Amino acid sequence: METKVTFLGTGTSHGVPQIACLCAVCQSTDSKDKRLRSSIIIEHDGKNIIIDTGPDFRQQMLKYEVMHLDYILYTHEHKDHTAGLDDTRSFSIIESKKLPVYATTWVQENLKQSFAYIFKDIKYPGIPDVDLRTITKNESFKIGSLEFLPIEVLHYKLPVMGFRFNDFTYITDANYISNEELEKIKGSKYFVINCLRITPHLSHFNLEEALRIIDIIKPEKAFLTHISHDLGLHKYVQENLLPHNVFLAYDGLQVNW
Numbered sequence: 396m397e398t399k400v401t402f403l404g405t406g407t408s409h410g411v412p413q414i415a416c417l418c419a420v421c422q423s424t425d426s427k428d429k430r431l432r433s434s435i436i437i438e439h440d441g442k443n444i445i446i447d448t449g450p451d452f453r454q455q456m457l458k459y460e461v462m463h464l465d466y467i468l469y470t471h472e473h474k475d476h477t478a479g480l481d482d483t484r485s486f487s488i489i490e491s492k493k494l495p496v497y498a499t500t501w502v503q504e505n506l507k508q509s510f511a512y513i514f515k516d517i518k519y520p521g522i523p524d525v526d527l528r529t530i531t532k533n534e535s536f537k538i539g540s541l542e543f544l545p546i547e548v549l550h551y552k553l554p555v556m557g558f559r560f561n562d563f564t565y566i567t568d569a570n571y572i573s574n575e576e577l578e579k580i581k582g583s584k585y586f587v588i589n590c591l592r593i594t595p596h597l598s599h600f601n602l603e604e605a606l607r608i609i610d611i612i613k614p615e616k617a618f619l620t621h622i623s624h625d626l627g628l629h630k631y632v633q634e635n636l637l638p639h640n641v642f643l644a645y646d647g648l649q650v651n652w
Contacts, residue, residue, distance in 0.1 A: 396439065396440055396540065397439075397651060397652070398437065398438070398439045398541070398560075398561060398563070398651070398652055399437070399438040399439075399649060399650070399651045400435050400436070400437050400438075400563060400585075400649065400650045400651075401435065401436050401438070401459060401647065401648070401649050402434075402435055402618075402620065402644045402645065402646060402647065402648045402649075403431065403434040403435060403436055403445075403451075403455040403458075403459060403646065404430060404431030404432045404433050404434045404449065404451055404455060404646055405430045405431075405433060405620045405621070405622055405643075405644045405645055405646055405648075406430030406431055406432055406433060406621070406622060406623070406646075407430075407432075407433070407475075407591060407599075407621055407622060407623040408432065408473070408474075408475035409623065409624075410430060410431060410432055410451070411428060411429060411430035411622070411623065411624050412428075412429070412624065413623075413624055416624060418624055419628060420624040420625075420626075420627065420628055421624050423628060423629075425628070425629055425630060426645075426646075427629040427630070427643070427645040427646075428628060428629050429646065430622060430645070430646055431449075431451040431454065431455060431646055432449035432450055432451045432475045432476075433447065433449065433475070433476070433567050433589075433620055433621045434446060434447045434448065434449055434451075434452070434455060434476075435447075435565060435587075436459070436461065437541070437560070439539065439540075439541050440539050440540055440541070442465040442466065442538065442539055442541075443461060443463055443464050443465050443466075444465060444466045444467075444468065444538060444541070445464060445466070445467050445468070446467075446468045446469075446470065446558065446565060447467075447468075447469060447470055447476040447477070447567070448467060448469075448476070448477060448478070448479035448480050448482070448483065449474075449475045449476050449477070449478055449479055450474065450475065450478040450479055451479065452478075452479025452480075452482050452483075453479065453482040456482070456485075459647075463486065463489075463490060464483065464486045464490075464494065465494075465495075465538075466494070466495050466496075466497065466538050467480075467483070467494065467495070467496045467497065467525075468496075468497045468498075468530075468543070468556075468558060469496065469497065469498040469499075469502050469506075469556070470555050470556050470557065470558075470567055470568060471502060471550065471553060471554070471555040471556065471568060472501070472502045472505035472506070472509075473550075473553075473568070474509075476567075476568070477502075477505070477506065477509065480496075480506065480510055480513070480523060480525075481510065481513075481522075481523060483523045483525070484521060484522055484523040484524075487522075487523050487524040487525075488521065492524070493524050493525060493526040494523065494524060494525050494526065495525075495526045495528055496525045496526065496527050496528065497528045497529075497530050497536070497543075498527065498528075498529070498530065499529070499530055499531065499554070499556060500529055501554075503527050503529065506527075510523075513525060530545050530556065531545065532545050532546070532547035532554075532556065532576075541560050541561070542560065542561075543558050543559070543560050544558065544559040544560070544579055545557070545558060546558065546559060546564065546566065546572075546576050546579050546580060547573075547576055548566055548568075548569035548571065548572045548576060549569065549570065549571040549572075550568040550569055550570065550598050550599070551570060551597055551598035553598075555567070555568045555569060557569070557580075559579060559580060559583060561652070562582070562583055562584035562585060562652065563583065563584070563585045563586075563587075563650070563652075564580045564583040564585070564586050564587065564612075564614075565587045566580075566586075566587060566588045566589060567587075567589045567620060567621050568589055568598070568599065568621060569588070569589055569599070569600060570596070570597070570598050570599055570600055570604070572608060577608075577611060577612070580612050581611075581612055581613075583612060583614050584614060584615045584616070584652070585614060585615065585616050585617075585618070585650055585652070586609065586612050586614035586616075586617045586618070587617070587618045587619075587620055587644065588600065588605050588608055588609065588617065588618075588619060588620070589605070589619070589620055589621035590602055590605040590619035590620070590621065590622060590626065591621060591622065591623050591625070591626070592623050592625035592626050593625065593626060593627065594625070599621065602619075602626065602636065605619060606637075606638070606641065609638075609641060614640070615640065616640055616641075616642065616650075617640060617641045617642070618641075618642050618643075618644040618648070618650075619637075619641065619642070619643050619644060620644045622643065622644075626643075629643055629645060
């Protein structure tokens, strides 16, 4: 049964181009230097599963002509990963069913605070209709025939969930992965990891750190995501700074297996 992953966005919280920036990357005419906020959609057995709904969610759904949504998985509570939850109401209205949302308990509490109107006992007409489902780093869960293994990483001091499904692992917003969690990733054929920029950062892997993790995992192919304008021009970085099996992800990139 074929699985397809599409990168809906590969940018950092600012997106690329960044507002009011005149750097070469933000002024680039290369479409691969245009990055919406990070998210992927998984297509498997007729189901659409999205990891994170950032502030560009509506634009991404329209751009990639997503006509139905079956499940959402959240990595963490930061707004560049959750702000688009309100726009799922279009699917609630069209499909007339609850949308299962998988998240840790602390992410659920944040969603209830940020989108309090969604979770009130008395519902306002036309709001998203969601069904919160709890995940932990210690227990895998199945969506249809696809099994998801949560992987806990740290975003400075904030726990963030990555996910492995089959031979594909997706990690975003991390600057530390414990040896125990690295063991969950090993054996992945495809490995996605965040890479913010060249120089070190408090809460994200930089290029050197991301490549070091990739060397530990040794996937067939690795993809860098959650990229800022500070990493450099897509074409230059791809051709000059990366090993043969490591690729800069870009919006619209698809991986099939």
